[in-house]
Amino acid sequence: MSDEPILRSQPTPDNEPTPGNQPTPGNEPIISPDTRRPNRLPPRQVQTRKWPVLHVGEVPPFDPATWDLTVFPVPLVNAVRRFTWAEFAALPRVTVFSDMHCVTRWSLLDNLWEGVPTRELLKHVTLSPAARFVMVHCEYGFCTNLPVDDFFAEDCLFALRHNGQDLTPEHGYPVRLVVPRLYAWKSAKWVRGIEFMSEDRPGFWESWEHGGYHMRGDPWTEQRFRPDSDYPGPGGP
Numbered sequence: 001m002s003d004e005p006i007l008r009s010q011p012t013p014d015n016e017p018t019p020g021n022q023p024t025p026g027n028e029p030i031i032s033p034d035t036r037r038p039n040r041l042p043p044r045q046v047q048t049r050k051w052p053v054l055h056v057g058e059v060p061p062f063d064p065a066t067w068d069l070t071v072f073p074v075p076l077v078n079a080v081r082r083f084t085w086a087e088f089a090a091l092p093r094v095t096v097f098s099d100m101h102c103v104t105r106w107s108l109l110d111n112l113w114e115g116v117p118t119r120e121l122l123k124h125v126t127l128s129p130a131a132r133f134v135m136v137h138c139e140y141g142f143c144t145n146l147p148v149d150d151f152f153a154e155d156c157l158f159a160l161r162h163n164g165q166d167l168t169p170e171h172g173y174p175v176r177l178v179v180p181r182l183y184a185w186k187s188a189k190w191v192r193g194i195e196f197m198s199e200d201r202p203g204f205w206e207s208w209e210h211g212g213y214h215m216r217g218d219p220w221t222e223q224r225f226r227p228d229s230d231y232p233g234p235g236g237p
Contacts, residue, residue, distance in 0.1 A: 029094070029095035029096055029097045029112060030094055030095065030096045030097070030154055030155050031096075031097050031098075031155075032096060032097060032098035032099065032155040032180040032181065033155070033181070034098070034099055034180065034181055034220075035097060035098060035099055035109075035110075040099055040107075040109055041107055042101055042107070042219035042220050042222070043219075043220070043222050044105060044222065045101055045105055045106065045107040045219065046105055046106060046107065047106075047107050047108075047109060048106040048107065048108055051108055051171065052102070052104075052106060053170045053171065057140050057142075058140075059169045059170055060139035060140060060190050062169070062173065062174050064085040064086070064174075065085075067084070067085040067174065067192075068082050068083060068084055068085070068192070069082070069083045069088055069175070069191065069192060069193065069194070070082045070083075070192070070193045070194070071083075071121055071124070071125050071193075071194045071196075072193070072194070072195055072196075073195065073196070075128060076127070076128045076130060076131040076196040076197070076198065077125040077126065077127060077128070077131075077196060078125060078126040079125065081121075081124050081125050085174070088116065088158075088175070089160075091116045091120055092116070092117075092120060093114055093115055093116055093117075093160075094114070094115070094116075094117050094157060095112060095113065095114045096112075096113045096114075096115075096155050096157055096159075096178065096180065097110070097111070097112055097113075098111055098113065098155055098178070098180035099111065099180060100178075100180065100184050100187070101183055101184060101219040102183065102184040102185070103183045103184070103185055103213065103217070103219075103224050111162060111163065112162070112163050112164070113157060113159040113161065113162055113178050114159065114160060114161035114162075115157040115158045115159035115160045115161065115175070115178070116157060116158040116160070117154075117156070117157045117158075118151055118152055118153075118156045118157060118158065118177075119152055119154075119156075121194065122152070127148075127196065128196075130198045131148055131196035131197070131198065132147065132148055132197070132198060132199075132200075133145060133146070133147055133148055133196070133197040133198070133199065133200045133201075134146055134147075134148055134151040134194060134195065134196055134197065135194075135195040135197055135201070135203060136151075136177055136188045136191055136193075136194060136195075136203070137191070137192055137193035137194070137195060138188050138189060138190045138191050138192055138193075139189075139190040139192060140190075141204075142188065142189075142190075142203075142204050143188075143203040143204055144185060144186050144188045144203035144204060144205065144206065145197075145200060145201060145202060145203045145206060145215065146179065146182065146186050146216065146217075147200075147216065148196070150179060150181065150182060150186075150216070151179070153179070153181065155180050155181070156177075156178065156179050156180070157177075157178055158175050158176070158177055158178075158191060159172070159175070159176045159177070159178045160173075160174060160175060171189065172188075172189030172190055172191075174190075175190070175191045176188065176189045176190070176191065177191050181218070181219075182216065182217045182218060182219070183214075183217040183218075183219050183223070183224070185205050185213065185217065186217050200215060201237060202215060202226075202237055206226070207237060208226075208231060208232075208237070211225070212225055212226045212230075212231070213225060213226065214226055
């Protein structure tokens, strides 16, 4: 589950940085490159001061005794790796300063995330060169796909905290993927599995059944939807 392409909160036309969320000297986060752009709003985006809540279905319950995160499959990883909540919560953390751009046209600037960098997975599994894409699996069967290079970008992380506070359940607690350089539906909430793939395939929103949203989703080139030339006809992926 992640950002639903229905706008439920009206953003305000303001492009000023949010006070209090700027990086502080002595505790420097990873800076997402897009925050250094002279104009931080991608085409046809509007800044919001609030963080809209958008997702499909209900907020899932969280039980630390049963929660796990699984990285798979063999042979694209050398062995399936399952993290319990205690194991995952103990992994090294980073902070990332980034902006968030929803395909529904709102942008939330100056976010400070804390969590486990996606690159940490490379210390726990050996990845095959054939692994070129990732499917991120979440609660209730939601999933989203992205290229492996985007998934392992320096500013990509499994976020547990936002602006100094634990994520709230409606924003993805306990674990939300954050991919700052892509539209926010790729920043999937309630992550439970990472599947590496040799060939790309559409996730939930990317399927034609659910709207045909773009397979990558770069906000700066407005990759909102898959091109019509990709449409295979009714019932296609």
